[in-house]
Amino acid sequence: MNARAAARAIDALRRGWPVEVRGANGALVLLAVEAADDVTLAGFDPHGQADILLSAARAQTLHLSNQRAAADPEAPVLVRREPWIGYDLAMALADPVRDLATPLKGPFRAIPLGAPQAAAAALRLARLAGVLPAFFVGDESVVPEASVAADAVALYGAGEALAIATRARLPVKVAENSEIVAFRSADDPREHIALVIGNRDGTVPVVRLHSECLTGDVLGSLKCDCGPQLHRAMHQIAEGRWGILLYLRQEGRGIGLINKLRAYALQDQGFDTVDANVRLGFAIDARDFSVAAQMLKLLHVPSIRLLTNNPAKVAGLEGEGIAVVERLPLAIAANPHNAHYLDTKRDRTGHQL
Numbered sequence: 001m002n003a004r005a006a007a008r009a010i011d012a013l014r015r016g017w018p019v020e021v022r023g024a025n026g027a028l029v030l031l032a033v034e035a036a037d038d039v040t041l042a043g044f045d046p047h048g049q050a051d052i053l054l055s056a057a058r059a060q061t062l063h064l065s066n067q068r069a070a071a072d073p074e075a076p077v078l079v080r081r082e083p084w085i086g087y088d089l090a091m092a093l094a095d096p097v098r099d100l101a102t103p104l105k106g107p108f109r110a111i112p113l114g115a116p117q118a119a120a121a122a123l124r125l126a127r128l129a130g131v132l133p134a135f136f137v138g139d140e141s142v143v144p145e146a147s148v149a150a151d152a153v154a155l156y157g158a159g160e161a162l163a164i165a166t167r168a169r170l171p172v173k174v175a176e177n178s179e180i181v182a183f184r185s186a187d188d189p190r191e192h193i194a195l196v197i198g199n200r201d202g203t204v205p206v207v208r209l210h211s212e213c214l215t216g217d218v219l220g221s222l223k224c225d226c227g228p229q230l231h232r233a234m235h236q237i238a239e240g241r242w243g244i245l246l247y248l249r250q251e252g253r254g255i256g257l258i259n260k261l262r263a264y265a266l267q268d269q270g271f272d273t274v275d276a277n278v279r280l281g282f283a284i285d286a287r288d289f290s291v292a293a294q295m296l297k298l299l300h301v302p303s304i305r306l307l308t309n310n311p312a313k314v315a316g317l318e319g320e321g322i323a324v325v326e327r328l329p330l331a332i333a334a335n336p337h338n339a340h341y342l343d344t345k346r347d348r349t350g351h352q353l
């Protein structure tokens with residue numbers, strides 16, 4: 001039930017329909033800035049008074065957030081709707097890719113927020129929907145298309161109701177004796193998969209936890225190391241006795257494909273991968289690895305040897321009861337396009353080699 005409400009809210013939000021988010025200290029009716037236009041905004045907010053909800057990270061770039069808010073990049077900040085803020089300017093507030101082309105002139109003012117829990121859940125909902133974390137906040141007369149409790153948003157996508165949907169033999173280049181296992185959850189449309197490589201025996205398997213990267217995995221992008229890491233990991237698993245590739249549909253470290261491509265546009269402007277996420281208003285890494293732990297449990301794999309340079313993956317799995325008996329590094333030689341990205345991962349997000 002909860003999951004259904006969250007799914008409806010995500011769908012409504014992407015379509016530019018008003019969504020109500022209910023929290024312990026009040027509810028908010030919201031319209032995603034990105035999915036709106038002049039016409040839908042006029043219907044939602046006929047008097048031009050809807051304030052704008054942003055995340056602290058974005059507000060900080062706009063010099064709007066205070067110290068406390070800045071500690072949590074996804075904390076909510078409410079910006080007062082001035083009479084001169086029309087749809088286009090609101091969109092410019094939401095989308096940092098436009099910052100250099102059209103530097104924003106204020107003054108914008110942050111104002112107290114009535115329903116902080118609902119507002120924080122709304123920002124999370126935006127990330128799940130893959131839209132920019134920015135909303136118009138409507139008044140009570142607006143009838144929402146969907147309504148969701150903040151608690152339901154918090155649980156969404158954590159793998160609570162995950163189950164194995166089907167499995168089949170899948171011979172692949174690196175190992176003819178592989179099996180693909182597909183997972184499905186009532187609370188999340190993303191279909192994660194596991195590729196079990198080799199013949200399962202009593203030994204601790206080598207596991208790679210890979211987050212989807214359409215540009216790297218499929219298109220051969222040179223901007224990141226995802227494609228080579230994926231292939232190297234599959235080879236390494238195939239060389240051992242047996243192992244598992246968990247392919248998680250967490251594109252762009254959990255911010256979705258379109259927001260990742262916005263981060264790339266910001267990188268074209270000179271920001272690194274960390275600052276790009278923050279300018280968009282997201283956490284540096286929005287992934288939740290509990291779904292991977294769920295998958296391993298469904299495969300009856302309690303302990304693993306994990307191929308990763310990312311200590312957060314080890315901690316995420318161990319926190320969910322999977323024993324990581326060994327971390328195996330997965331280093332890829334840099335190219336001129338991803339050298340800076342790899343340095344940033346080492347220097348700013350704690351990746352080890």
Ligand SMILES: Nc1nc2c(ncn2[C@@H]2O[C@H](COP(=O)(O)OP(=O)(O)OP(=O)(O)O)[C@@H](O)[C@H]2O)c(=O)[nH]1
Pocket residue numbers: 209210211212213214224226229250251252253254255259260263264273277307308309310313330345351
């Ligand atoms: N937001 C964002 N995501 C990116 C960027 N570059 C790559 N990604 C995403 O980062 C994820 C790659 O993560 P992984 O390779 O699984 O993990 P990792 O955190 O680098 O850790 P390793 O296990 O050491 O590789 C994929 O979801 C990519 O789409 C970027 O510049 N911005």
Ligand SMILES: [Zn+2]
Pocket residue numbers: 213215216217224225226227
């Ligand atoms: Zn990538």
